[in-house]
Amino acid sequence: MFDKQTYIARRKALHAKLSGGLVLLPGNDESPANYPGNTFRFRQDSTFLYFFGLNRPGCSGLLDLDSGEDVLFGDDPTLEDIIWTGPQPSLAELAGEVGVEKTQSAAHLQKRIEAAVAKGRRILFLPPYRGETRSTMSRLLGIRADRLASYASAELARAVVALREVKEPAEIEEIERACETAGKMHRLAMRMCRPGITEREIAGAIEGVALQHGAGVSFPSIVTQHGETLHNHDYDHVLQSGRLMLIDAGAETAMNYCSDFTRTFPVNGRFTGRQKDVYDIVLAANDRTFELAGPDTFYYRMHNEASMVIAEGLKSLGLMRGNMQDAVGVGAQALFMPHGLGHQMGLDVHDMENIGEKYVGYDEETLRSSTPGLSSLRMGKRLKEGFVITVEPGIYFIPALIAKWEREGLGGGFIDFEKVREYLDFGGIRIEDDMLITYYGNRMLGGNRPPVTTAGIEAYMNGG
Template sequence: MFEASVYKNRRKELKERMWEGLVLILGNGEAPANYKDNTYKFRQDSSFLYFFGLNMPGFAGVLDVESGKEYLFGNDVDMDDIIWMGPQPKVKELGASVGITSTRPFAKLAEMLQQAIAEGRKIHFLPPYRYRNMLLLEDLLGIHHSLLKQYASVELIQAVVALRSVKEACEIEEITKACNIGYDMHTTAMRNCRSGIKEQYITGLIEGIAASYGSMVSFPVILSQNGETLHNHNHSQILQKGRMMLTDAGAENNMNYCSDFTRTVPVDGKFSARQKDIYNIVVRCNNKALELSRPGVTYLSVHLDVCKVLAQGLKDLGLMKGDVNEAVAAGAHALFMPHGLGHMMGLDVHDMEDLGQIYVGYDAETRPVNQFGTSSVRMGRRLEPGFVVTDEPGCYFIPALIDQWREKGMHKEFLNYDKIETYKDFGGIRLEDDVLITEEGCRLLGDRRIPITIEEVEEIMG
């Protein structure tokens, strides 16, 4: 937990951005795995963490915009809880630790909200993503759970996004810690990438590192020798010589800040000539994003420029043809990279995605593009100092997609399908780093960069 002043300042800024009414921010509760007392590992709501700092279940916070008053709702533990959990701090003590002096039992939350509704006051809340909180909001506000997202406060969403997008120095320090855990995870995966090893074994190793040094993985580990499947959570295969292993994994540290890295390495540690050709194209794409990312530039434009580097590299290998700029404008490159360059990162690995990507990754100036591949861009808006984004270009040979496009004759003026056909057994490559936008440009996060060049990868893999 940060010092109380951090949370007090954040709440003050939030109230200053709101016009009137009550701001309600719900924390999360425990989530049963297969029966009530056997729960999943608790994960607090990130906006509640950001403004109220308490990483424990069963709390809610309310800010009164007009009066400036702040309230924390939660229940003190009883003797039965103490027997099973040990002594716990009182809600009043917890409130004081984050700068709140007015605390009340959780049951009093409904009374406050009902009184405000009766007085015609606006209740601002964020769109819920957990069913428990959907049902709770339905009870508290009388809005059917199926309609809650329609009634969520756009004013509050925009205010929260504005504050959480620009990371404070204390946040950068925590993200750096998560990145350092990510370094250990990925270098461990590299050293264990040997033929005959099961993917699940390496997955377990790096999940254990995240648990040992931090809180947990920041998302379910993606690790597979079928790298052409973008988010492959099936870890059942035995690694085979001649294949490449794609690992997309990150850590969430004890303060719940995240990292997110991807590396693709050859099984047994040596790239083939063909693998080197494609790999070096993706390295150039990754470096191009670092070169271009700076305040005032839209990340959508960076994405498109990176796609031109990809297309040029593939053209040089005879996989694409024609004018590179025209090919990217037409979307032909998306056969090989059907996703965006990156996303925001912070307390969520896809930061604030629960609030709606249209508010997080876009704004009134930069809008989503309705084109295959480019429509998957999560982060398109202008970059600002303090933003943390991922830089994750890739190149994939997806047999089903290749077959579909070829059958339909899609972009045949830009795609050499005969040559592409010979790469259908290639797999996929993605290289991802975590990047802080600075006043001058950008810099990588983490004390050490995870090996990325062919020479670095082959050296660490021995």
Template sequence: MKDWRLIYIIFAKSEDKLYISNKNRQAYFVLLSVCIIFVRINLKNCNVMFDKETYVQRRALLKKNIGSGVLLFLGNDEQGLNYEDNAFRYRQDSTFLYYFGLSFAGLSAIIDIDEDKEIIFGDELTIDHIVWMGTQPTLKEKSERVGIRETLPSAAIISYLHKAVQKGQTVHYLPPYRPEHKLKLMDWLGIPPARQEGSVPFIRAVVAQRNYKSAEEITEIEKACDVTADMHIKAMEVIRPGMYEYEVVAEMNRVAEMNNCELSFPTIATINGQTLHNHYHGNKIKSGDLFLIDAGAELPSGYCGDMSSTVPADKTFTSKQRAVYEIQNAMHLESVKALRPGIPYMEVYDLSARVMVEGLKGLGLMKGNADDAVREGAHALFYPHGLGHMMGLDVHDMENLGEVWVGYNGQPKSTQFGRKSQRLAIPLEPGFVHTVEPGIYFIPELIDMWKEGKKFTDFINYDKLEEYRDFGGIRNEEDYLITETGARRLGKKIPLTPEEVEALR
């Protein structure tokens, strides 16, 4: 049986301890119970994304770029939902996945550059685990699949790190984002949570690798984008007045699960599109509503898709809806045309904002010079978020490492409302994968606050705006790969123009 191994385990229970027995030892044990377990282990079923050499090369480049010290990688643990054994869906830390490829809870790892060691720390499963979880490859077998030869028990990492500190080695770690990470750093290295900022050389080295997607990564991302597109198309097909939002979400979830995918983030599917991240799905859809969807699929490998679409509850847009939708559509299409290596993505954001201002001037909602309006921030009343973000193993790729490093190359971000939410500003380069997602929103509370404060009255026609205060919001989003000569959309095309959307209704 190719790739399978048949193991006979004879065990005896004595004084609540489990013993693996053989012919030479059986005479020495009092057998209270004997059981033969026939175990077949498929070593290919080890949840490893890519070939071993991929991980070996990634770690080698990381070591070369940092040069010295000990690199600490904190894998994620299981998290109880409402009690310990009823856990949230497990998701491994993405940087751990990138360098070690193992999606199993309870692991940590070090790369000791000075001593030329790579070690994964974790504990082997007991018979109790196997009874409840089934047969699993050993930690050593898992580790060998990604080119790691040395494994040690979880507790051994503490003494290893203490010795490294005593020898004067620098221990590099990434910014923690989960409570158990913060507790471990405090316990293992004595660093209180308020000072756990992470190692800048480590952060920059990881970003310098993960920002550029390899061919095998792009293949995975494109698969996720295909499923994501199918989720959106299904929603566009089924939505009707009288349905509840959660019924549409259920159809999208069905598409994801039929393709063995999880969600890359909690789905946004709402008639209240003016709320940027609205995860409530209990509203009844009415005739005349606009329905905004922002959703994505995540493959078993961890790679993500992220798309948005906006569709009328009825078979066609109203004239008012169509007019605003066409402006948003122009923002999107002009942004896509501008994508190419070398252009700062902040410039593309500014372009999308100027297109919006000119369009809203045509509706009587804005006035004045578009360049001035965007520079001063008047556009953010309608467009209070950024144009897009990096995407890969995280839907907002590496956001836990800090946007200032991922999207700004260490340069400070703007503090201006709207512009400060632009996650990606640096010049685009071949290998970047990012989203394009401009939007137009009419947020009553924000409109009232700005109107009362007489903000940007040279650019905003507040009297005309009263006609749109209950309009909602529109956002469409696609995922793009920057190539040597321009950009390529990833995944199937979702309906984007008003005509394409209505044809699907």
């Protein structure tokens, strides 16, 4: 938890961006895994954490925009709670730690909302994303659960995003810690990787590192020698010599700030010539983004620049043909990189995407494109100092997608499908680092970057 002045200042800033009514910011509750007493690891709602800082289930925050009052709702621990979990601070004590002077029971929140509704006061809330929260919000507001999103406040969404997307120095320090842990995870994976072991052994080991240094992983780790499947969570394959291992994994600090790295490396510690050729194209796209990104640049342009590097590189290998400017203009390279270049990151690994990508990644100035590849970009808008962004270009050979494009005549004539078919067993390569936008441009987060060049990876995997 940060000092209480941090949370007071954040709530004050939110008050200043809005006027009239109540802002309801519910925290998360426990969620049963398989029976009521056995719950999933608790993860607090990130917006509640940002403004109220309390990593405890059963709490909600209310900001009265007319009176300026902030109220924390929840219940004190019962004797049964204390028996099972030990002594716990009271709600009032917790509230004092984050600068909230008034507390009330969870049951009183219903009365407060009903009184506001009876007076015709507006109640601003963000779209709920958890089933338990939707149920609670539906009961509190008298709105059907399936209609809540349509009543969510766009004004509140824009205000919260505007505050959360510019990271404070203390937040950046937390993200750096998460990046340091992720670096340890990826270096361990490289040391462990060898033919004959399973993906699961590596997944378990690196997730243990995340728990040793914080709250665990920031998302379910992708640990696979089938990197052509973008979100592959099947860990049951035995590693085979000649294959590439792709690991997309990050850590979460005890204060829930996140990191997100990807490395791809050879199972046997040595890249083949073909693997090295494709890998170097992806690395060049990553490097190009770090060369160009800075305040007032648009991230969709960074995506296009990385796509140009990928297209030109693939053309040099004979996989694409023609004018690559025109090819990228129609999204032909999306056969090989069907996803976007990156996303915002902070208290969520895909920061604030529960609020809506149209607020987080786009705005009135920047509308989402329908061009293949670019249409999948989660973050396209103008960058500002203090933004934290992932940079994750990739090249994948996805047999089903290749077959579809060839069958349907897609790609604008820029794809040499005969040559592409020679790569159907290649897999995929992605390289991902985390970027902070600074006054002068950007800098990479994480002080000890995991090996990233082919020579550096081979040396590290072979004891260097």
